[in-house]
Amino acid sequence: MPDRALSTPLDDSFERYLQDKGKGRGGDGGNYRRNAARELERFAEWAAGDRGDDDWTGIVPDDVDREPTFDDLDERVFREYARHLGGDRGLKQNTVQTYYRYISAWCGWCVNEGYLEAHYAQRASAMAPLPEDDGRKPGDQQAWTSEQRHALTRHVDERARDAVEAYTTLPEDTDPLDKQRGRYAALKAARDRALVFVLAYTAVRVGELLRDPNDPRRRGVRWEDLSLDDGSMDVYRKKQQWDAASLPDPVISPLRSYRQLMDPPTERWPVFPTFDQRTLAELVREELAERGERPEAITERRAEYTRDLLLALDEDIRPPSITTDGARSILQRLSEAAEIDIDHPKHDYLAPHGGRRGMGEVLVRAFGYTVAARYLDNSEEMVRERYSHIEAGELGDVATEALEEIDSVRQ
Known part of the structure; x- marks a missing residue:
């Protein structure tokens, strides 16, 4: 890790982090941003020795005169802060957990941005002083409200309708590559709409719907698992067996429209395939090579398509389903695009x-x-x-x- 990152004062990272987590233009709004800013300010004051006990001098060595930097952080610092939060300050147990989560989320972001080499705040020794949650308001138990559900489903429905209309109304003399771009945009918007509606109305666990890289039995639902006429879907349940789940009326139309647009080559295709270009490019190259295509021919074939997903559809090269982490990324993107107001200590998106x-x-x-x-x-x-x-x-x-x-x- 560059010395420059380690020597960076802690509060130099706050504004970038808050912008990433904020809502609206410039990331200036949102309840999560406001609450996170408050806790980061408290953490910075404590780290500088301004909010501790009389004998607390902060995390900077006593013989050094400077403000706290990332070089001063390790799991012992977060352990001390967890102990500080859990001290005799009149805070409820779940409130202590919530305040610590704000700091932990910032720590994880710092790892991704190169400020820290490890997520110290999530280590067991760092979290050990935290009290057990008292169960009054579990921080990890988000529930979409009716307003949030309607806002998100309305947003993805409008996006999908616009994308499908733009594609299906293209003039006949449209350049083939432009037609491909239109189809790809429509497919992605239709997939996102179908995924959101299924998650919003079926109450199926996301791990039953999508692929789990650590469990080969959870390969994600395929079109063969769905019966749109009967309104049912076969899923591999948490209890380790296949079972039928209901598909209520609001889900049928998005799925039917999406299937018609995709026109999967076989029923074994995943309902929610990954659109990750790197994954699809590698898959297409490997599959065509196994079919006897030479590297030059593969390159030429791929050049005929704007996206490898469209080539995979034409050649029946079955991609993997998106993962549960992939679904979270999609919902983060959609929640932000829909500008949904979310006040939750752990999730700044509709999980x-x-x-x-x-x-x-x-x-x-x-x-x-x-x-x-x-x-x-x-x-x-x-x-x-x-x-x-x-x-x-x-x-x-x-x-x-x-x-x-x-x-x-x-x-």
């Missing part, structure tokens, strides 16, 4: 599991725990535990109604 939890909220409120448990492929006991706040609120309404009735009798 995949949030779609499942959001649908769980809808089902519990509309049909109760038993029906929701069947749809979510969970036990009723687990659903009651995870959505206990709904029952608590309903009981509160019952209590209020009872009190009002008694008061009316007394009057």
Whole structure:
């Protein structure tokens, strides 16, 4: 790592980080940015010795007169900060966890940007002093609200409609490569729309829908696994067996339109293939070579296409499904493009599991725990535990109604 990065003051990185995490033009807005800025300022003051105990002098050696830099950071520093947050300051357990996550997210960003060589904040020794979450408001349990769900699905639907219309209305004399560009843009927008609608309305776990590189059984759903006429989809469940999941009405049309546009060569094609150019380029080269094509011929063949995905479709070179991490990247991109306001300590985008939890909220409120448990492929006991706040609120309404009735009798 360059010495320049190590000698950089900590707060020199804050604005770039906040811009990356912020919303709107220039990354100046968003609740996450505001909350993260507050915690970074507190961390910087503590690191400089301004917010600790009377005998706390900061992380810079006593015999050195300068502000804290990245060279001063290691896992012991984050361990001390975790201990500082968990001290006698009146903070709830889950609040301590939330504050630490803001700093941990910044630390991870610093690794990616070359300021640090390791994600010290996520090491077990650094996190050991953190208290157990008290369960009042789990920081990692995002649930899409109705407003967020509608905003995201409306955004991807408009994008897909515009891209498909632009492609299908191209004049007949359009240059073939321009037609390919139009088709590729339409395919990508249609795939994103279908993925968002499936995550938003089916409550299927993202690990059941897409590829897990560490589990060969989870290769991602294929078109052969879907029955759009019956409204069902076969997925490999968390309980280690294949089972049918429901495809509600809002999901059918996006999937049907996307399938018609893609026109997969076989039913074994993944519903949500990767569009990563590097992966597809390597796959196409290897497959055509195995079919006996010479390197020069492969280069010429690829030059006929603007994207290797289109060549793969024509030659039935089946790509892998996107991974669960790939889905998170897509949702980050789409959440930002849709300018959705998200106030959550861990996720500054609509995470995949949030779609499942959001649908769980809808089902519990509309049909109760038993029906929701069947749809979510969970036990009723687990659903009651995870959505206990709904029952608590309903009981509160019952209590209020009872009190009002008694008061009316007394009057």
